Amino acid sequence: MYECKIANRYVGKGHQPFIIAEMSGNHNQSLDHALTIVEAAARAGVDAIKLQTYTADTMTINMNKEEFFINDSNSLWQGQTLYDLYKKAYTPWEWHETIFSKCEQLGMVGFSSPFDVTAVDFLEALNVPAYKIASFENVDIPLIRKVAATGKPVFISTGMATVAVLDEAVQAARSAGCNNLILLKCTSSYPASEIYSNIATIPHLADLFNCEVGLSDHTMGLGVPIASVALGATVIEKHFTMSRTDDGIDSPFSMEPDEMKMLVTEVRKAWRSIGKVSYGPTEGEVSSLQHRRSIYITEDLNAGEMITEKNIRIIRPGNGLEPKYYDILLGKRVKESVKKGTPVTWKMF
Incomplete structure (x- = not known):
């Protein structure tokens, strides 16, 4: 049985699932709204709030060439340039300390996904307790090494990754000093369909890479997270918004407060129900x-x-x-x- 400690929480099969509310850009460029999201997450009972640390300039360049546009009819962000999307969605770096302090005040863990090495240096100055590598960055070996070298627990989302890509990422993290690695099974479409979730991969990932495994979920509803816990997921991450109609960048596929509260309750029930092999009257x-x-x-x-x-x-x-x-x-x-x-x-x- 593996486990690791993130701030004052433990992640592992002997502990209730670690539930992360991903704020992303759902703050709508308002710090007050961001803090309202943090407060709502605390009321829902989640363990952690996760931010994303980047700027438009650390993500891409301001170009109008075709490949810098999102050209996918199924995308929520169809027709926007990458630069404009990230400019709209980013969380101002000067907010991070205030948001993390609010998380601590309300008894939650605050941490982030850095998207380049400057973001790691910035987050280290704030002494974050953990890092997450997003699915689109699981091929960024220099970034993974930079994060791993902090010695803090690292989550890596597996979206789009082959076994070979994951093996390179895991080896890079471990060779650079990461002793507490958590892989998050993820399907990188927004929203995702449950038929592409393939959560049967969760126990396979745990055996293959000898680490904790959780779920970063973009499906709608509770079914996939609950089933994932039954398959051994020790972490559940869901995007979180005050309302799917408030024009947040990820709001259309995010959970609302009442849904997140229900997720917390039902995921923990699912975990408690697993128990042990047992026959005869309880x-x-x-x-x-x-x-x-x-x-x-x-x-x-x-x-x-x-x-x-x-x-x-x-x-x-x-x-x-x-x-x-x-x-x-x-x-x-x-x-x-x-x-x-x-x-x-x-x-x-």
Whole structure:
């Protein structure tokens, strides 16, 4: 069993799932709105808030060439340039400290996804407790090495990555000093369809790379996260917004506060339900044993009378002999008179 510590939380199978609310650009360029999101996440019961640390200039260059436009009819951001999208979506770096302080005040972990080495240096100055490598950056080996060299826990999302790509990323992280690695199964489409989630990969990833594995989920609803916990996911990450109609950059596929609260509740129920391999009555079932079926006398009998199908029955409650003895009892004679409604015992014969 693996586990690691992130601030005051543990991640591992012996601990309830670590639930991350991803703010992304859903703050709509308002620090007050960002802090409102943090407060709502705390009320929902999540463990952590995650930011994204970049600027438009650290992500791309300001070009109008075709390849710098999003040209995908299925994309929420169809027709925008990459530069304009990131300029709209980025979280101002001067907000980070305020947001992280708010997280700490409300008992949550605050951390971020850096998108270049300058972001790592900035986040190190704020002493973040962990880092996440986004799916689109899981091929950025220099960035992975930079993050891993901090010695802090590292999440790496697996979106689009082949086993070979993941192996390179994992080796880069470990060789650079990462001792606490968590892979997050991810499908990098927005929103994602559950038919492409392939969460059966979760236990395979854990065995293949000998590490904790969780889920970074872009599907709508609770089904995929809950099923992932049953397959061993120890981390659940979901995008979070105050409302899917508030024009946040990722709001259309993000969870609203009531949904996030339900996610926290149901994911933790799912985790508690896994338990261990167990047979026989549990502590909670002991009182139910009396309501099983058993064999009862159903007519008044005099001493010496024979047991027949007319004077015994298999009924509830369960105070008599077990039903498996029914055929053996037929033809036997009672040694004393017995009243109707008496549970059958061997002492009667």
